[in-house]
Amino acid sequence: MAHATHSTATAISTEDNYLNHEKGIWSWLTTVDHKRIAVMYLISILTFFLVGGIFALLLRGALFNSGENKFWSYITPDVYNQFMSYHGIIMVFMVIVPGIPAVFGNFLLPVMLGAKDVAFPRLNLASYYVYLLGAAIAGSTLFLGKIDTGWTFYTPYSIKTSTSVIMAVLGAFTMGMASILTGLNFIVTTHKLRAPGQTMNKIPLFVWAIYATSIIQILATPVLGITLMLLGAERALGVGIFDPNLGGDPVLFQHFFWFYSHPAVYIMVLPAMGIVSELISTFSRKTIFGYTAIAYSSLAIAAVSFLVWGHHMFVSGQSEFAGILFSVITMLVGVPTAIKLFNWISTMYKGSVRLDAPMLYAIGFLFLFTIGGLTGVWLAATGMDVHFHDTYFVVAHFHYVMVGGTLMAFTGGIFFWFPKFFGKMTNDTLGRISWVFIFTGFNVTFFPQFILGAMGMPRRYFEYHPAYEPLNQISTVGSWLIGFGFLVALAAIIHGLVAGQKAGANPWGSKTLEWQAPSPPPHDNFPITPTVTAGPYEYR
Amino acid sequence: MDLVIQYGLYGIACACIFVPFFGFGLGPPVVIGAALGSFIGNTYSLIAQQGILKNFIKDKKETGNAGPILPLLEGAQKAIDGFENPGSSMKVEAHHEEGHNHESGEHHIIPIPVYVGVLLILLLGTVITVAVAQVDFGAMNTVIAMLVATVKASFVLAFFMHLKYDNLMNRVIFGSGFFFLMLLIAFSAADIFTRASVIKAF
Amino acid sequence: MNTWLSTFSANAFMPIQGTEIAGKVDGFYAFLLISSLISSIILIGGMTAFIIQYKRKTATDKTAYITHNTMAEFTWSFIPFVIMMVIFYWGKVIFNELRAMPVAGEEIHVVGVQWAWNFKYKNGIKQYTKDGVTKENKIGNVEKQVMVVPHNKPVKLVMTSNDVIHSFYVPGFRNKQDVIPGRYTAFWFKADKLGEFQVFCTEYCGLQHSQMPATIRVVPEAEYAAWLDSNKPSAASNDGGMSEAAQKGVELYENKCRSCHSLDGSRVVGPTWKGIYGAKREFESGASVNADDNYLRESILNPAAKIVKGYPAAMPPYAGQLSDEEIESLIEYMKTVK
């Protein structure tokens, strides 16, 4: 037992836990307990995910055929453009960016560090409400004026369109604020609140991933803030910084935007990598291979991610020199990513692998992320990207990384930590069924899109050339499979909540600190502050 | 190692402030220059503050293996000592060792006269800025104005914001802000000022 | 149906190669495809093998305690690094070729508007879309805007946009370049296959982004010269007794208005201009007015003030974008559209 000093924790009765520590809805809404805030985030994010997912299904439905007779006649070009924008905005700003840090980071970071709470508990609650406020402001455009710019808000279209861009960017700005506050909180928590004996090279890899993510959130999000603020000012006053009519440069907007939004890609995927590190080690019951390499590659990815944003702009009218510069630096990101992949796979070597539902999701992550990552290298090569840029190839690539990466890990994380969250087990069979549908459906949906992209089908198209029709139909059918898969996953969660078996403190036999606390943890996480004497993955 | 980070950050912050004003055409050489400068600064700091040179000389003397360059090295060490020791008020960097003691100790309280002195320097800086702006130095106007502003800013940071007496982490955090700002400006400029001009034939 | 989509070249799923560079891109594509296949076989295959071989057998399986292996880690970071540098360099070489503008050759000007491509030749030929893109008039059966270019001769396009960012994409040439308002960007190709090549807009530009049809028709050089000659606009052709102001209005209409307002009475996005001047306008609010100078001016500057019944409030306000003189000339032109 690595953490012998606090094995007493499990012996203590689990009667008093964070769920029943205080009663009533008001005690939830005003709680400063990081675990309750995490649960509130979980509920909000799953709700937004459902909404964003419905938009996705409608989009795929509309793309079922290319002719006049749309699958669903309600969707006209303007409605399609709005749905496309909402799908992007909801999924990016409301689901994937906050997703893993706000839910699992909030719940697990202090527990993994042996702390009683995050460094600034009230700020934590405030950031939740700021996030909800931002979501409400952005969501209000659904009823007032709509939005049809896509999630990228490219000028000058976003200056000219008659939809309510100001409200949408205000919402995104506010959610960015919440993201900054969360990141700030996590950095200070990691620096200052580690348990005695827990040095930086004894923290779990999930904490490393969240830490790297938080650094990106702090450094990148303010630039998004000023960019969106300037866009709002542009529409309200015509300041002219991004408006070519008034002397501005729309390509500068793209620079500013991607200075945030490229690192944001790593805000989305780094925490997922953290989850996968935990899952693979636990379910192979083996020490993680290359702890230091994985930890530092997270930091390396975070640092390099700030230098590569121009690869979104190879054909945007930026100079040839800048394009080549960004291309070569982008290649460097591939190295730490490759290190991580190889290390995870080596962790399974001579292990004892068990394919429970969470592990299946981790395997799914590895499979899909490998494809997503490799096609990323294609897109980073300038000569190839000129052909693929803004085609369905790009759509397929980032869905492989975002959905196949982040959402796979997110769902796997839910199944993995569900016993810790709620003290009950989910039904493993339901979990595996959901994985089969999500994994198969995902490949059926997005693999054809690689081919569509190679054939030259541009993205954000409402109507397309009839030659693209067969593959689009396969893709749409796949989206139904994914939708069904997520419904099954939801059923598994609800079933677990209502009728799940009671879980012990450590049902998976994992070694990290959070499993030494009772399930669900009491209000203060640990009855006695633990002292850490060994690394987080000591499977001997 | 702390020193390296420390001086590196200072070098980077300087580069970030100066690059735009020396003109973007000069950008790459200035960036390289700043990198070199900070490298030299690092090396110097290592030699000066960790006594590498001192130890080296001592070592050589002890083994009696003194080559012909020894007097030269000793001269250099003397020069360094001479530069390091006088209590120059500008040497914000020289005090970082103190920062570590603060994690658990008492908070440093800066006496009022220091604050008054800083206030006077800042006011003087403002007068200089305005006065200099009345004279036309051409392109140097911007450089001078930013130089003065940077000096003023570092006084605010060092004394009003207590960064001089703060721990290393907070300094790294603040420096990283400037560093990433420099990345934004450098790479945006790398695009905007290298674009090929498209000329219409008719 | 064009041949460019239905025939696939040797490389899986890439459109037919219309230029020499397209062949090079496809060679690069093949390399990427094969190297990625090998990488995924190593990664995914290794993973699958480990899952099967090291399946958990008992609840108390002992596992090996391996923390790291510096040599292995160096290997799998250095080899990918080398491969990626090769990929970078190969991509850079092709990119430089795609962007190296020819010195001699034809020059054609391209103007992107919402939602059409306009082409202009040196001798004055203007290839503007005949009608706005209507619902019946879409990709597949539309009479597309055609850019006629010579075979085996470099063609340079100087491109700009009148409103928002568009992107000029020719899959057959494997080339793409954004078209930016207030700035010129360039694009070049040397078509070595005769036939028609599809042009797409790939930068999201609003309502009818997917319906900016255009075709590049590659013809033998002699035929091209003949085409240039026969289509050369005569000096008197666009004059038709119009006042100077109205002629200016034509130019503005072509660039700013045509995509939404037809001249022949057909419905596009906004109301037609046929016989608009003096006609009775009915509004969503129930009011109505005869279209006079003041009404037309207001509708250009602030379209949301009065929305014609049955039409969407889709027009952007042009206040601050058109000078008084330009508005005058547009109204002058409207008077002539009968």
Place this chain on the structure above:
Amino acid sequence: MSTVKTEDGHFHHAHHFKNLNHQYDSAKQGVWLFMVTEILMFGGLFVAYLIYKSLYAPIFHVGSSYLDVKMGSINTVVLITSSFTMALGIYFNQKNKPKQAVIALVLTILCALTFMVIKYFEYSHKIHLGLVPGKYFNNPEFQQKVADFINAMPIENLTPAISDINNMKKIAPLYFGFYFVMTGLHGFHVVIGALLILWVTIKTARGQFGSEYYTPVEGVGLFWHIVDLIWIYLFPLLYLVG
């Protein structure tokens, strides 16, 4: 920061910290992290400003001559003084002298108000002249001055971007776009800062701080100095460098 003063005059730290010092260090690190985001947010504006200034120098040259250096200088002095009094506010809290601390903090707020009043006069003057961002800009004289300035430039100094005089006249309002956005965002921070100082002043007056615990004063102080720091750069960039 859920620190409370108990009846015996001592402060209790929040339950998840080891001691007050631990809490102080953590809080301060949090504030510094937030300062980084402030720097980067304003930094975005500075980057845009510098890029356009180097592209369209004449507009910025003529534009800065329209600003009142006297008012700008007074505002600089006012802000620097306020930074000084803010530092004193922290000092007196460290020394357990709440009365003097309150005086210093109130002086800081007064400086902030003075700053905003002067800003108000500057703004109303500009708005009166029609020197406002693009959409509402209405001052042909300014545009003409830009054109005259370019005409007077030696030919070898002209770049393609600025030699198109009509275009330069059209985009001349850009300067005032920058002026209003940069000073507006800064002014917004001054207002927020003043409110925060008011908050710590009230807490100081109620005796809730002392040498053991004054973290909020320190944090607000850091914020206020950042506001000052940004103005130290804004002032020469907008008013003096043309």
